[in-house]
Amino acid sequence: MADHIESKMEEIADKISETFHRKSSSSSSSSDSDDDKRSHRHKAPLKAKVYRLFGREKPLHQVLGAGNSADILLWRNKRVSGGVLGGVTALWFLFEVIDYHLITLICHILILSLSILFLWSNASNFINNSPPNIPKVVIPEKCLLKAASCLTFEINRAADVVRTVATGKDLKTFLGAVAGLWFVSILGSCFNFLTLVYVVFLLLYTVPVSYEKYEDKVDAYAEKAIIEMKKQYVILEKKVMANINKQKKN
Numbered sequence: 001m002a003d004h005i006e007s008k009m010e011e012i013a014d015k016i017s018e019t020f021h022r023k024s025s026s027s028s029s030s031s032d033s034d035d036d037k038r039s040h041r042h043k044a045p046l047k048a049k050v051y052r053l054f055g056r057e058k059p060l061h062q063v064l065g066a067g068n069s070a071d072i073l074l075w076r077n078k079r080v081s082g083g084v085l086g087g088v089t090a091l092w093f094l095f096e097v098i099d100y101h102l103i104t105l106i107c108h109i110l111i112l113s114l115s116i117l118f119l120w121s122n123a124s125n126f127i128n129n130s131p132p133n134i135p136k137v138v139i140p141e142k143c144l145l146k147a148a149s150c151l152t153f154e155i156n157r158a159a160d161v162v163r164t165v166a167t168g169k170d171l172k173t174f175l176g177a178v179a180g181l182w183f184v185s186i187l188g189s190c191f192n193f194l195t196l197v198y199v200v201f202l203l204l205y206t207v208p209v210s211y212e213k214y215e216d217k218v219d220a221y222a223e224k225a226i227i228e229m230k231k232q233y234v235i236l237e238k239k240v241m242a243n244i245n246k247q248k249k250n
Helices: 003-046 068-073 078-097 102-123 142-165 171-192 193-213 215-249
Strands: none
Touching: 068 078, 068 193, 078 102, 078 171, 078 193, 142 171, 142 215, 193 215
């Protein structure tokens, strides 16, 4: 009888210990999961900074001015953007394909406009209709002064860049200027001025909206290309400086 009671007590003790171990293991697992969640929360803000082309930190729409011009370039309003593209294309077709001259076009437009307004003003007396209301156009002096100030600032900055390149103090700026001028000279030999302006306009109308659509992929490839260009620039700079040092010694 005593042995039977002892065996029952041992079974009860084993069950109590099993339940205790289960509770402790479940609490430890829940605490581990909570710790993992906390660690993930703390790691989330430490995410690596995404590379953006030209080091920009704002969206492309804000970089372009976040106004009507940005909406047109990024095709926010397809009707307006399509109208501007169609108008510029029509002008290029007139001047380049049909060989229409700018002064002739301006004169014909003015002749047509003045004729319509003149006939409308005189015909309104016979048909008892109000004459056209022609607004008075006055250009503010502040606008002209501001435009002249901006133009002067850009000219002075360009002259400062030319002076910096000519003094030979910055090899990187010199190589960039030579490469840019060489590229423009190649384009100038392939197209005339009007066609070149139209090609630049088409690039402005297609590149930003395409870049905004495939932004992540373009930035990833651009990061790799810039890293490789920096490596090649360091190698080229070392070679150029070594040649300069040799010439000085000789």
